[in-house]
Amino acid sequence: MSYDLLAKHFGLTPERAFFDGVMDRYMAGGLLYSIVSVSNVEQETLVEMYKLTEHMKTQGDRYVSSFVQSKEGRFLVTEKNQDFVVVRNENLPPVADGKIGRKLGKFHFRGRLFEEKVEKISRMGQWKTLWERRLSQLEKAYYSVIENQPADEFEKRFVESYPYYNALSENAIQYLVDTELDEDPKPEDAGTICHERFQNTTWGTESCIHFPFHWVFDHASRDLAEWIREQYHLKNQTFHPGLQEFLREYGSVAPLSPFGWRLLYSRILFPLHYFECIEEYYISQSDGQKKAAEDKLDRYLKNSNHYEAFLSDFYHLSEVPVKKWGIPLVGWL
Template sequence: MFQRMLKEVYGISADSEVSLGRFHGYKHNEGLYLIMDANGIKEQEISELARIAEHMQNFGDRNVSKLLTDREGRQICDWQENKYCVLQNRASPIPEKMKTGRKLAKFHARGRQIPFKVESLNRVGQWKQLWEKRLDQMEKVWSSKLYTEPENDFERMFIESFPYYMGLAENAIQYLADTEIDDKPTKIDHGTVCHERFTNTLWRGTYFVKNPFDWVFDHASRDLAEWVRERYFANIQTSQPEIKNFLAEYQSLTVLSPFSWRLLYARLLFPLHYFEAVENYYITQSEQARHQLEDRLRKYLNQSSDHERFLSNFYHLSEAPVKAAKLPGVEWLLR
């Protein structure tokens, strides 16, 4: 179906379909074409993504996708009652020994040079209100379940554990608020191109593709924190050397400011893993997904002591300049 769309709407004869994880991909000579679902995405966002992608390419990033326009010059095409965008890439493989931390530092450095104001994708300075909103919503759900018998094991775990995670979320919000009062942002704290969720697998696959549909405009510590969080939970016992190495690679190009360190730590304090498990459980209709989320929540609760140790040791394990940068800990975690 998409091969026909590429031919009729974009004038591209795709040779073969390629597997690219969650996207439909097609190859033509050395070109790679990704079909992106654009339903429900505002035109302003897509036009901003296209401008940012063009900027990143002009500043030397050859792995960033280009947003194609169709034969009529439109960035969004209507096809069989749906909206799509097409991204064009070079079909280049992943570098064999990729230093993800260094690559990310270069990516952020290019993103800081954007010469225009980013509006619809901007998340800079919005974490506090987004976290507060998320916490309020979950507290309402929790309160509504307090005086009824739990329907199942998941609900029982949620009802019992929420006060602890609410405390952790409040710590994160307070730590963030204190950072914004105490510390002054430096040049490296300017907004840059970040990812909704940067993980170790995002840039790894059959081809090296940097997809604008993964992006938001935010503080660089967002990407660092989410990469660290994902690696930690992937293997809580053995992830520390990997995390230390990733942050050292990043800092071989961009040294983190005290403000950056504190934002990174605030984000790690916020228990996003817990929030997502609970939110997804109540959203999904799939019984199988619910069982998986129940197992995941049980695992998180069993690992909470280890997670506390990780948070209390994070500055030490990442070799952050605690004394020189006056980086505060969280008192109850340090006991």
Template sequence: MEDLLTKHYGLQPERSFKDGRDQRYMADGSIYTIVNVTKMEQDALLELYKITEHMKKYGDRYVSSFVPTTEGRFLVSENEQDFTVLKNEYHSGDPGDRLGRKLAKFHQRGLAIEEKVSHISRIGQWKSLWEKRIEQMEKAFQLVIENRPGDEFERIFIDSCPYYLGLAENAVQYLVDTEMDDNPVYTDSGTVCHERFLEGVWGREISIRNPFDWVFDHCGRDIAESVRERYFKRQTTHQPDIQKFFREYQSVAPLSSFSWRLVYARLLFPLHYFETIENYYLSNSEGQHFQLEDKLQGYLNSTRQYERFLGSFYQIGEVPVKSYGIPAVTWLG
């Protein structure tokens, strides 16, 4: 891959290093990342390019820039694969420091996008995407029952699936009620979010905001996925960390009642369970199967704890539920 930088960009990388899941290359004091874009539509790439330019214009110095080749093109082909190259300047400091504040500022910049975003947009699509996932899970469940569970993972899946399907349907209903009962404000407009805003997505060794991690959505998407990860990392001691994250975020951008309810709906939807089942059936690796079985068993062993977390979520978030008129989910807690 290093040859691609020399051949098409005239760069001589001095060293390469792994940062999170990405391979980075140092050349002339800057950091370069090669991205395979073979399966991406040209219009989606153009949309990402425009969004990165917007985010940089609004002061985000950590956002990657698309680099033209020596011939002025943004795409190169090698071995029937398409690639683009991203460039970042080196900025030291912990990417995870005061993450709540940084995320809120990132979302504020994204709110200012005036051009219509369509290719990477997920705005207003949660209900249909969740319902599709529920339908797929129901089909997988029926299939395993018909063929009889073949291993321990499938036996656990059969025992647990009805409960998690019920939880997912509750999340859909909570989302529908929110969209009917509550009124979004300006900060509930679409902004630049992440497919999954998890630890390390902005780099571990250095701060890099990679546009290929982005989707256009409600800010509650990133907030909820960060909170979900924080909860499962520290199931018994999650409260101080989650409160700190919310306080940091709201010191920049206070959340509306609509935002809080969307965050809650997303946490109610058991994405962690769905992804574990989906990843198991997508993988052919025996090692990964064992890991996912352990993960699934861990989720089942802590079902009651997660229910208690959901039941106390608004309290942890220090949300004024009465003045906001936020309804409780009565069976939790």
């Protein structure tokens, strides 16, 4: 259907299609096209994304996707009762190793210059509410398992580990609340274009694409925290040099304020990996997926002392002058 859709509505005949680690891309006339299903995306959200992509283009971002008009002059096309948009990108090489921090800093700097109010994709000031909601869902699952007795090894480990991760989550929420009470945000703490979950491959592995359907509007520390979280879990014994290089590179373009550092730390403190692991287990459709979640939980629990050490050393590793800026540490770590 993809080839038909591109030919019928956009007059395009792709020479090839490939999966770039993020989604399918179609090469036509030296440009890359991506088809996005938007049946469940509100029109106002699409308008915000369109405005943000246009803004990034005017700021000189060559990697940002452009929304493509169909032959009928419309951005939205319908095929088999489903709505789609198509976006186009230049075929530019992926970000070189070690340069992602600097590129992200530049991206955030440009995104911060957007002057209109962003509402639909904004997550500014919402972390506390979202974390509390997630914690309350996990708490319900925990009490349900206790009530019905743990059915298997995974549930036993969940019941044993939950109080610890509940306390860690409460610490993260408290650290966030204290930050918002204690620190005055600086101009560089204004909202910018961020990503739902920024990771090493978010911008693609075959070519570099700033894809608006990954975007949210938030404090820049969100992207830094999620990149650091992924790197820690991928290579927790060897991530130090990469972390320092990433943060130095980022800081050379867009230094964080004390408020920004504290937000970043609260986000790393929140044990998202644990929440996702438990959720994965309960929504798994197959024994293989359940087993993968089980193995992951095992690994996290065995690694919890190392994770605590990482949280305890984080400011030191990141070369943050905590004394000079009066940044509080978490006492028990």
